Amino acid sequence: MPINYYIFLSVALFCIGVAGVLTRRNAIIIFMCVELMLNAVNLLLVAFSKMHHLATVAINRNAGIDGQLFVFFIIVVAAAEVSVGLAIIVMMYRNTHSVDVNFLNRLKH
Amino acid sequence: MGTTQILFWFLSILALFSAIMVVVSKNPVHSVLWLILVFFSISGHYILLNAQFLAIVNLIVYAGAIMVLFLFVIMLMNLNADTEPQKNKWLKIAGVVAGGALLLVLVAALKDADLKNQIAQTGQGEIGLIHNLGMALFKDYVIPFEITSVLFLSAMVGAVVIGKK
Numbered sequence: 001m002p003i004n005y006y007i008f009l010s011v012a013l014f015c016i017g018v019a020g021v022l023t024r025r026n027a028i029i030i031f032m033c034v035e036l037m038l039n040a041v042n043l044l045l046v047a048f049s050k051m052h053h054l055a056t057v058a059i060n061r062n063a064g065i066d067g068q069l070f071v072f073f074i075i076v077v078a079a080a081e082v083s084v085g086l087a088i089i090v091m092m093y094r095n096t097h098s099v100d101v102n103f104l105n106r107l108k109h
Numbered sequence: 110m111g112t113t114q115i116l117f118w119f120l121s122i123l124a125l126f127s128a129i130m131v132v133v134s135k136n137p138v139h140s141v142l143w144l145i146l147v148f149f150s151i152s153g154h155y156i157l158l159n160a161q162f163l164a165i166v167n168l169i170v171y172a173g174a175i176m177v178l179f180l181f182v183i184m185l186m187n188l189n190a191d192t193e194p195q196k197n198k199w200l201k202i203a204g205v206v207a208g209g210a211l212l213l214v215l216v217a218a219l220k221d222a223d224l225k226n227q228i229a230q231t232g233q234g235e236i237g238l239i240h241n242l243g244m245a246l247f248k249d250y251v252i253p254f255e256i257t258s259v260l261f262l263s264a265m266v267g268a269v270v271i272g273k274k
Contacts, residue, residue: 001117001157003227004219009121011215013128013147019208020132023201025194028137028183032144035175036128039151042167047229050158050237054230065236065245071163072246075170076257080264082175086182087268093186100194 006047013040027089027099031082038078042071113231116157124150135190137183141176148172158229160237 013036020033049067056063089099096103127146134140148171155164196204235241246254 001113001229001231003224003229004222005117005121006229007219007224008216009124011212011219012125015208015212015215016125016128016132018211019205022204022207023132023196025196026137026188028179028188029131029140032131032140032179035171036131036144036147039148039167039171042163043151043154046155046158046160046163046237050160050229050231050234051227053234053236054228057234062236062241062245065241068160068163068237068242069246069250071160072166072242073253073257075163075166077260079170079175080260082178083264083268084271086178087271090182090185091271091274098194099186099188102194 003047003051006044010040010044010047013037013043025100025102027092027101028086030101031085031089035078035082038074042074045071045074113157116153117231120150120153120157124154135193137188137193138180141179141183144179145172145176148176155237157231158237159232159234162237162239162242 017033017037017040020036021030024030024033045067049064051064052067053064092104093099124147127143127150130143131140131147134143148167152164152167152172155161155167
């Protein structure tokens with residue numbers, strides 16, 4: 001497949017994630033939209049790695065393998081991030097009995 | 110149109126539709142289920158690109174572990190469509206316009222890029238297989254791999270400390 005298609009698919013998924021972060025007030029949904037953005041970037045990294053592999057396979061048999069390993073590390077970091085983030089959201093829910101991010105503006109008072 | 114093209118368009122449309130449904134669903138549980146569908150279609154894309162290890166890891170870690178964590182938290186808080194906080198109409202429109210403007214800028218910047226001859230290899234190539242990825246992971250990337258375990262330990266300790274008080 002031409003790399004253009006993957007670029008535009010990833011850009012569209014990323015922008016849907018951005019729009020979700022801006023339009024929702026539920027902290028958990030906002031978090032899920034961040035995951036959506038991470039996945040869009042992962043898809044683009046894999047597509048680029050396969051593009052690079054096809055272009056330079058004659059020189060280096062393992063060309064493009066770094067991109068896929070970066071995706072692996074991004075998944076690992078995302079898993080750690082989700083566990084800490086959900087713990088913070090649960091703590092916030094215990095204190096305010098709500099997951100509405102607009103309640104968090106009391107931090108400024 | 111070959112099988113690869115048909116599968117690509119099917120998976121792309123499924124991913125985009127499910128992603129939009131994640132954002133517009135009133136009920137948080139439905140959002141989680143749509144997001145699982147997004148992850149499945151992205152895993153399908155990985156299989157199409159012959160990145161089989163990442164496809165399975167994506168399914169196990171994202172669709173299996175992370176989404177179950179989200180579902181548990183949502184069920185623990187008893188969230189549903191009635192308790193869902195809504196932004197007012199104008200803020201929603203502003204958010205969608207901002208996201209659309211970002212999409213417009215990126216597409217306008219990328220549509221004239223000279224990528225016509227660049228093809229992402231589908232259905233073949235061996236770099237996505239677990240043998241090659243494992244060799245690279247434990248030869249060139251062994252230090253980051255070990256540091257990852259420290260990251261996980263600190264995340265685990267952090268989650269327990271935050272959740273306990």
